Amino acid sequence: MRSIGRKGLAAWTAAFAVTVMLTGCSGKSGGNDSNAGNAGAGSPSAADSGGSPSASASGSASASAGDSGASDASKLAPYKITWYVPGAAAQKDQALVNEEVSKYLKDKINASFDLEVIDWGSWDDKMNLKFASSEPFDLMYTANWNGFAAKISQGNIIDISDLIDKYAPDAKEVIDPRLLEGSMVNGKHYSLPVNKEIASQWGVLLRKDLVDKYQIDISAIKTPEDLEPIFDTIKQNEPGVTPFYLNKDISILNIYNTNTFAHFDGGAGTLMKGTTDYKLVNAYDTPEIKGGYNLMHKWYQKGYINKDAATLQDLSGGLKAGKAFAYPEQLKPGKDAEVSTATGQQWVQVELTPPIIGTGDTQGSMVAISRTSKDPARAMMFLNLLYTDKYLVNLIAFGIxxxxxxxxxxxxxxxxxxxxxxxxxxxxxxxxxxxxxxxxxxxxxxxxxxxxxFKDFNSKAQMDPLLGFVFDPTNVKTEVAAITSAGKEFSSGLGSGTLDPEVYLPKYIDKLKAAGIDKVIAEEQKQVDAWRQTQQQ
Amino acid sequence: MTFGRKVAKNRYLLLMMMPGAIYLLINNYFPMFGTVIAFKSVNYSVGILRSPWVGFDNFKFLFRTSDAWTITRNTLLYNALFIVVTPIIAVTFAILLNEVRNRLAARFYQSIMFLPYFLSAVVVGYLGYSLLSTEFGFINTNLLKPLGADAIAWYSEPKYWPFILPIVYIWKNIGYSTVIYLAAVIGIDNEYYEAALMDGASKWRQAISITLPQIRPIIIILGLMAVGHILNADFGLFYQVPLDAGALYPTTNVIDTYVYRALLTLGDIGMSSAAGLYQSAVGFVLVLTVNLVVRKFSKESALF
Incomplete structure (x- = not known):
């Protein structure tokens, strides 16, 4: 049984690779030289190479409907819109909901609807296989942290700038302009961002019953250091409760680095506070970086942090069991209520950074159109409805x-x-x-x-200086791989305070240097400079 | 005999071979076309054949850093240890099991040994955690504490893992190997042992002079196959059992885990194919070499 999943996957990937070669060739022979983004031309020829008669019929029909600029449902050939999203698990009544959506879409854009939820654990693998095997589908979830840039550079999702203008002008009106702009790559739209909160803010959640019990004045907590005496009280008086509960991925460093740097990226370039020339530096070369690690190590040694923090995967078990007094969390209005429902404990939130809009936020949840879509125009008509039709979005989000x-x-x-x-x-x-x-x-x-x-939160948010910029690692893949690996080795141990920064931080820095972080930063600097040129135009 | 007559004569044997051959062809040979991916910068929109060639660029990340030495050393040493230790323990158990006269008891022992083999590495990882956890682990709370010793932070001390990992590996996999060797031991003709008994040979002498020489070909073949995978580490063992703890990488990072971690965010199939090809190529060369050596000493035991 050992590692059969990975071996099996390798075998499948390779097997599918053959399929890709074949389809790659047939796509070419179909005369589809145009960028698939020019969907007016792209969709009929894509349908031609697809080979099935119904598919090519729908492709050309919608293209002609597109030419007339109208979305008269009766003129459109029937089409099924397939949409993949990640989730906790496939929903039992998904088919019922899909049927209900199909009924509704029939009159609007003569389309049926198939939403499929893929569990988070296999999401990346399954989507990669779908692309490798050129499976036809229309829409997918994508995000900055979920391979958005890679999907663009590999040509898996298409440029939809023209489609938006043509088929989704109403949706474009609705979406916050900062969000829309922040989701662009090289001046083009490859996705529509979900219209929601657009900034991220870090802070901590505290157990409400203990806050009340010790009459803690949470309005007095302004910095991470202000938490120290409170943690001390909990440590003294509440045996069995960890004052500051962490797992391997979450740490106070998010707060510390957000407040210390104008733009922080441990694996690439960082901008110092007050920068005007956009000169990227290696954050680990700066004296400022030490503060956060030292604070964490101090807390770990004082016993505020759980001993297994560097290897703990799942935070929620400890939260539900009441083992934690506080933990760091990405905040938005009402986050404490959300977590209270999820964990069965009551929490209050304390914001410790200003809300900041970064590329990670504007590209945090988006929908993109797949290269394999047989009718991108129809998919865009559907999105136009989704952003503007209250009935439709609630049907898909909450059911019948x-x-x-x-x-x-x-x-x-x-x-x-x-x-x-x-x-x-x-x-x-x-x-x-x-x-x-x-x-x-x-x-x-x-x-x-x-x-x-939410709207208030959005309007108060500050902009990250690199908002809208997306780093394309293609030219420095080797270095990025080595940096990722070094990060895996040290970030959990240092971030949770388990490792002594006096000893291990220099080791981490050496390893980053050996991995070629300076080369990556130089490459990013080049891209940032080019990006700023396009911004100023 | 002409080729056609040979086929006609062996038609039933060939027919029986078909399913296995087809399986091998589809699963192991067709995908080999995919090796070209290792030398390309893959762009799905133009297809793999039209993606640009990049030479050996995809291989660079494997050798780029100081980790290259660590992961190669770890992979080779752990696997070499497994290759040597597994047959020794498994053959011992096979001979012992063969001596158990109560068949029911023998089956029971065999099943108990086999059971861990079917556990997923994730489960094994958490079994290990329940033993080794710093705060709540069995070893720290029930063994070290009563003895008055300090608790050991197992998951941040790399020096213990060259012992822990082989123990876990043997515990998990020994049942499987034992069953194979047991089958070989049972297959030995009983007349040898009867003759030996007449000559007054002890059990020990029988094992050394009859059982071991008889099962030597099996040991060599299994050993050869293992050598072919010497650069392919057991991912579950090296990733799940140490709980992916960064502090342990000096002694737990192997090629497979390094590739997984390095490419997790990039998701570049060119680079992962390169890693797979590298492992297979080294394995292939090693199998050929070792087979050559085996043939020198004992021609009939060699694979080919």
Whole structure:
């Protein structure tokens, strides 16, 4: 059984590689030399090489509909829109919901609908296989941290700038301009961002019962250091509760580095505070970097941090069991309520950084059109509806009214009697995957002001100096691979305070240098300079 | 005999060989076309054949850093240890099991030994964690503490892992090898042992002079096959069992885990193919070499 998954995968990838070669050739022989992004020309020829008669019919039909600029449903040939998103698990009633959406779309754009949820664990593998085997589908979730740049450079998702203007002008109106701009790459749109909160803010969540018990004044907590006396109290008086609970991926460094640098990237270039010339530096060459690590190590030695932090994978088990007093978290308005529902403990949130809009936020949840889509135009018509049609987005996000939710009032929903989050046949709980969140219903336990607070949060946010810039690692792949590996070796140990920064930070720095971080930064600098040129135009 | 008559004569044997041959062809030979990926910068939109050639660029990341030495050393040493130790222990167990006269008991022991082989590496990782966890682990709380010793932070001390990993590997895999050797031991003609008994040979003498020489070809073949995989480390063992703890990399990082971690965010199939090709090429050369050596000493035991 050992590593059969990986070996099996390698075998499949290689087997599919043969298929790709064949399809790659046939695509060429179909005369499809144009960038698939020019979908007006791209979709019919893509359909030709697909070979099935119905597919080519729909391709040309929609292209002609596109030419007339109208989306008269009766003129469009029937088409099935397939959409892949990641999630906790496939939903039992997915087929019912898809059928309901199909019924609704029939009159609008004469399309049927197939949403498929792929579990997070196999999401990357499955999507890579779909691309490797050129499986036809239309839409997929993508994000800055989920290979967005790689998918563009490998040609797996297409340039949709023209399609947006042609088929989704209403959606374009709705989306926050900063979000839309921040999701662009090289001046082109490869995706539509989900309209939601656009900034990230870091802070800590504290257990409400203990905050009340020790009468902690959370408004006095301004910096990570302010937490120290509080942790001390918890350590003294609450045996069995870890004052600051961490796993291998999460640390106070997010807070510390956000406040210390104008733009922080441990694996590439960092911008110092107050930069005007956009000169990228290696953050690990600066004296500032030590502060965060030293603080963590001090806390670890004082016993504030759980001993297994450097190897712990899952945080939620400890949170649910009441073993934690505080932990760092990415915050947005109402995050504490969200976590309280998820963990069964009551939490309060303390913001420790300003909200900042970075490329990671504007590209945090997007939908892109696959190279293998047989009718990108129709997919875009669907997206236009998704961003503007309140009924549609809520149907996809929350399921069928009366079966998966009931309305408490106009904009508030609850589970139907006898149904819970666990027994519901459609409880994806990831409304941030779909279109325009400001059109979403709110659950009964959510703040009725949530969307107003989101808008307020968005408007207050500061911009990261590199907002909109995406680093393309193609020319320095070898170095990036080595840096990633070095990061894996040291970041958990140093970030959780388990390792002594006096000893291990110099080792980490040496390893980053040997891995070629200076070369990566030089390459990034080149790209940043080029990017700034296009920005100033 | 002409080729056609040979085929006609052996048609049933050939027919029986078909499923296996087809399986090998589809799963092991066709995908070999994919080796070209290792020399290309893959761009899906133009197809693999039209993607640009990049020579040996994809291989560079394997040898780029100081880690190259660590991962190669770890992979080779651990696998060499496994190749040597596995047959010694497995053959010992096979001979012992063969001596158990109560068949029911023998089956029971055999199953117990075989069981860990079917456990997923993730489960094994957590079994290990329940023993080694710094705060709650069995060894720290129930063994070291009562003895008055300090708790050991197993997951941040690389020096213990060259012992822990082989123990886990043997525990997990020994049942499988034992079954293979047991089958070979059972297959030995009983007349040898009867004759030996007449001559007054002890059990020990029987094992040394009859059993071992009889199963030597099996040991050599299994050894040769293992040598072919000497650069392919057991990913589950080296990734899951140390819980991917960064502090342990000096003694737990092997080629497979390095490739996985390095390419996790890049997802570049050119570079991962390069790593696979490198491992296979070295394995291929080693198998040929070792086979050549074996043939020198004992022609009939060699693979080819």
């Amino acid at each position: 009214e009366g079966k998966h939710y009931v309305k408490v009032d106009d904009n508030t929903i609850d589970f139907p009697p006898g149904v819970t989050a666990q027994t519901s046949g459609y409880n994806l709980n990831q409304a941030w995957l779909f279109g325009n969140q400001f059109n979403d219903y709110l659950w009964k336990n959510e703040d009725p002001q949530k969307w107003e607070k």
